[in-house]
Amino acid sequence: MTTIYLRNFIGTWVQVFQFVIAVHNNRLPEFDKVHYELTVAILEIFWCGCLTQMKENRQAYYSGTTDIFRQILIDTLDAGKRYAPMEETSSKLTNKNSKF
Secondary structure, eight states: OEEEEEEOSSSOEEEEEEEEEOTTTOOOOOOOOHHHHHHHHHHHHHHHHHHHHHHTTTTTSTTHHHHHHHHHHHHHHHHHHHHHHHHHHHHHHHHOOOOO
């Protein structure tokens, strides 16, 4: 289980969320680039939601902006899920035709 903490405005560390890292063959999880990139993406999306909502609350953005932005992120995730099979097929073809 990985826990993400962020410092609030008064300097206190606050738990924001937790997520599970896959454990392989009952061993401790190993650090790898995929988990690192996913963690970075989660933090960036968290701040995107936080900042747009703060701007909306202060009337710097129109009402509903955060919901529109949320839908853009969801649509992008769905597009990536649809793209994955095409990328895997392309990688298999490239590796099959590779001379190395």
